[in-house]
Amino acid sequence: MLRSLRSILQLGDFQNLRWLLEILIDIPIVWFLLIWMTLPNLLRWLDQPSKTRRPLSKKDSEQAALGWKYTHFLIVRCLKVKNPCLLRSLVLFHLLRRRGLDSQIHFGIKRETHPLEGHSWLSLNGNHPLEQVDPQRIYLPIYSYPYEEKIP
Secondary structure (H helix, E strand, O other): OHHHHHHHHHHHOHHHHHHHHHHHHHHHHHHHHHHHOOHHHHHHHHOOOOOOOEOOOHHHHHHHHHHHHHHHHHHHHHOOOOOOHHHHHHHHHHHHHHOOEOEEEEEEEEOOOOOOOEEEEEEEOOEOOOOOOOHHHOEEEEEEEOOOOOOO
16 A cells, blocks of 8 residues: 555656656557557557667666556556556557667566466566566567577
């Protein structure tokens, strides 16, 4: 309860309120497009062009974490989505890329389980600050966008 109150009080900051409004607008758009577009086409559409990609600053990291909380709350508590990771990741990917942040979205399947379980998550500058545990320890990445070939 106290954490929810603290998050609501953060809305007093204009930038946080703007962030919430962007998320509120993006969720239904992305949800609708997810139904009607193939994933590669949707990712290209969500990857808004930015003249430059910049590394994540501390303030950007705080905003991304707050965006994760707002998006998760809206998707899970208000829309009652049981598996929120895909919609949450797509919305945050779109908003972070539009801000010029170097983010990447990943899709993976849980290692050694039957039936298959999937998960999607974001990496920012190669790290996973929005996840409690490094998802690559639990999930085998099968697709990432944008694809970045690692040079050995």
